Amino acid sequence: MKLAMSQLAGLRPEIDLPAYDRSALSHGIVHVGLGNFHRAHQAVYLDDLFNKGLDLDWAITGAGVRAPDAGMRAALGAQDYLSTVIELGPDTTQARVVGSMMDFIPVTEGNGPLIAKMTDPATRIVALTVTEGGYFVSAETGTFDASHPDIISDLARPDAPHTVFGAIIAALKARRAAGTPPFTVMSCDNLPGNGDVTRDTVIGFARMIDLDLAAWIEGQVAFPNGMVDRITPATGDRERAIAAQCGIDDPVPVTCEPFRQWVLEDKFPLGRPALEKVGVTFTDDVHSYERMKIRILNGGHAVIAYPGALLGCVLAHDAMAHPLVHAFFRKVEQEEILPHVDPVPEFTPEAYLELIDGRFSNPAVEDTTRRLCLDGSNRQPKFILPSIRDGLAAGTSVSGLALLSALWCRYCAGTLEDGTEIAPNDPAWDRLNATAIAARDTPALWLAQREIYGAVGADAGFAAAFATWLDAIWAEGTASALRTYLEG
Numbered sequence: 001m002k003l004a005m006s007q008l009a010g011l012r013p014e015i016d017l018p019a020y021d022r023s024a025l026s027h028g029i030v031h032v033g034l035g036n037f038h039r040a041h042q043a044v045y046l047d048d049l050f051n052k053g054l055d056l057d058w059a060i061t062g063a064g065v066r067a068p069d070a071g072m073r074a075a076l077g078a079q080d081y082l083s084t085v086i087e088l089g090p091d092t093t094q095a096r097v098v099g100s101m102m103d104f105i106p107v108t109e110g111n112g113p114l115i116a117k118m119t120d121p122a123t124r125i126v127a128l129t130v131t132e133g134g135y136f137v138s139a140e141t142g143t144f145d146a147s148h149p150d151i152i153s154d155l156a157r158p159d160a161p162h163t164v165f166g167a168i169i170a171a172l173k174a175r176r177a178a179g180t181p182p183f184t185v186m187s188c189d190n191l192p193g194n195g196d197v198t199r200d201t202v203i204g205f206a207r208m209i210d211l212d213l214a215a216w217i218e219g220q221v222a223f224p225n226g227m228v229d230r231i232t233p234a235t236g237d238r239e240r241a242i243a244a245q246c247g248i249d250d251p252v253p254v255t256c257e258p259f260r261q262w263v264l265e266d267k268f269p270l271g272r273p274a275l276e277k278v279g280v281t282f283t284d285d286v287h288s289y290e291r292m293k294i295r296i297l298n299g300g301h302a303v304i305a306y307p308g309a310l311l312g313c314v315l316a317h318d319a320m321a322h323p324l325v326h327a328f329f330r331k332v333e334q335e336e337i338l339p340h341v342d343p344v345p346e347f348t349p350e351a352y353l354e355l356i357d358g359r360f361s362n363p364a365v366e367d368t369t370r371r372l373c374l375d376g377s378n379r380q381p382k383f384i385l386p387s388i389r390d391g392l393a394a395g396t397s398v399s400g401l402a403l404l405s406a407l408w409c410r411y412c413a414g415t416l417e418d419g420t421e422i423a424p425n426d427p428a429w430d431r432l433n434a435t436a437i438a439a440r441d442t443p444a445l446w447l448a449q450r451e452i453y454g455a456v457g458a459d460a461g462f463a464a465a466f467a468t469w470l471d472a473i474w475a476e477g478t479a480s481a482l483r484t485y486l487e488g
Helices: 005-010 036-040 042-051 067-077 112-119 149-155 164-178 194-209 211-220 237-245 286-310 316-321 323-340 349-360 369-373 376-383 385-394 399-412 429-439 450-458 460-476 478-486
Strands: 027-032 059-063 083-088 093-098 101-104 125-128 184-187 226-229 254-256 261-264
Touching (some): 027 042, 027 101, 059 067, 067 101, 083 237, 112 164, 149 194, 226 286, 286 316, 286 323, 286 369, 286 478, 316 349, 323 349, 323 385, 385 460, 399 429, 399 478, 460 478
Parallel strands (some): 027 059, 059 101
């Protein structure tokens, strides 16, 4: 049955439906980046809240600033902005229809409709899911990259910007001129200190446009830090088939694991939905939660993805079932990542690792190693390099993390161990591929990418370990290198 409001009553009784009157919803949040993660995470939390009859004036209006976003707008618009979200447990499948989104702003050149909607006084939160690499942060300096071509382009046309940050600044400028209090800017991306990163990007860019406006933003706009978590694969034919098996015709369904978590700083001057009533944790100690999640989970994804992919494991749970890959994951986590992670009220690092082990091993989700290998040039500096830096500073082992870097380099050389060609899998793939091929003979070339490795690449001990592992991988193969590491 085609997903639409008029068809909901005909769906199977086991499918969870919105228990609230969607016509009673009113706008409160603009969310930019309507990918699978947002629809399986923030949209679900709000759907839960609305199902309790609470805060119906905080509905989501979707938005995007890239050409593919127009396709998502068309797909969701055709089904009344409803989303099918299917939780896949090891032994259970539970489908629900999520109705917390009420509209999707037209995606246009210059982002005029988006700026207008953010200028609307009813907009009290602007939320972002624009990927880890979408914040214009220099990996080398960790600060706003004012030289990025997209920023330079927006600087020439600040009233008709291409980027979401240019649009945010234009809307804040208009609200200031109208005497309207500023909205809160809430990042929902997997970034250490995502609120602080967002703040630095917005203020850094604003200073290039208008110093007085930048000072007003710095003094008036809130950028809460937050940690978000839910494994959400990309949508393909399999996911559409699962929706069809549930009796729903939806071209853009979302599948995900049952687990989800959201931790936020309570910094919302214009108010916020009562998300604590549906399981969101509000705390001043978001950084401990995000360090645990980003290093153990996101870092762990990299630990299984590159060796798993090279050894022919297409799916993440297959990588976890591979004895060498799973043992590598456990040893690197326990010896080189966990020692630099603090406990949080809900979990010790050791208990969190056990949770992650089970989540990665869930065969129903069918997350791919290719998705986990995607965009290493942005993810490695955020998920892996912090653990390396901490290990070097503490004088503890980083041998397994050096091996992981060598495996990433070998992956970027463009072929699996059986000779299968790897399709480009990074925005900087051409550069990474050329560097990885050259690094086969001169390993130091890989670590010389300062925009990725920074000072870590110049550390003599780490460089020596990396070179040893890369030579071993090329000479004897991934499996042999993993055995050598595991044998100590």
